[in-house]
Amino acid sequence: MSLASIGRRAVWALVPLTLAACANLPGKPVELVDFQPETFDSTAHSRHFATSPALACEAARRTLLSQGYVVTSTKPEQVSGRKYFQPAPEHHVEMEFRVVCAPEQGDNDRAVVFVSGLKEQYVVRKVKESASLGVGGFGSLSLPVEGGLDSLVKVASNTVTEPNLYERFFDLLGGFLSKAVPPKAAEDAASAPAHEDKP
Numbered sequence: 001m002s003l004a005s006i007g008r009r010a011v012w013a014l015v016p017l018t019l020a021a022c023a024n025l026p027g028k029p030v031e032l033v034d035f036q037p038e039t040f041d042s043t044a045h046s047r048h049f050a051t052s053p054a055l056a057c058e059a060a061r062r063t064l065l066s067q068g069y070v071v072t073s074t075k076p077e078q079v080s081g082r083k084y085f086q087p088a089p090e091h092h093v094e095m096e097f098r099v100v101c102a103p104e105q106g107d108n109d110r111a112v113v114f115v116s117g118l119k120e121q122y123v124v125r126k127v128k129e130s131a132s133l134g135v136g137g138f139g140s141l142s143l144p145v146e147g148g149l150d151s152l153v154k155v156a157s158n159t160v161t162e163p164n165l166y167e168r169f170f171d172l173l174g175g176f177l178s179k180a181v182p183p184k185a186a187e188d189a190a191s192a193p194a195h196e197d198k199p
Contacts, residue, residue, distance in 0.1 A: 053101035117160030
């Protein structure tokens with residue numbers, strides 16, 4: 001076999017590899033959709049209350065619980081809660097609220113409450129599985145099969161920016177302030193020995 005013939009065969013053998021490499025080149029980058037830069041001009045996420053930070057956060061905890069939120073984290077000056085929604089059979093939404101209560105300029109009898117809502121959206125997708133089929137004389141053949149397993153895939157995650165939602169949250173929190181007891185005071189009351197009334 002001549003040297004030229006070997007060279008031609010080598011070139012033809014490299015053609016499929018070259019085409020496969022070109023097919024894997026990155027395409028056009030995805031453009032941002034409806035992106036709004038931060039302006040820092042909204043007061044929807046904070047509210048001032050004439051109460052201690054611990055009492056404000058206890059009222060925030062009761063506010064979330066009253067609306068069906070699962071409280072995932074609670075501290076004297078910080079509360080987080082999460083709620084789950086299923087607006088469509090293959091659409092899943094999770095909403096999380098994070099509340100931070102801080103003293104107002106060093107005054108422990110006044111608090112500023114900050115709240116931020118996070119909405120995450122998921123879609124249900126089928127997991128594809130493969131099944132092996134034994135063929136006599138040829139070995140086994142693997143075929144893709146539509147599986148029965150479902151998987152949640154996150155498709156969006158964004159901070160809630162609706163002022164009316166935060167307005168309703170703070171209004172409900174204000175209603176719970178008169179009934180809330182700071183966690184430390186509640187623990188002290190529970191651990192205090194009961195006094196029996198003497199006749």
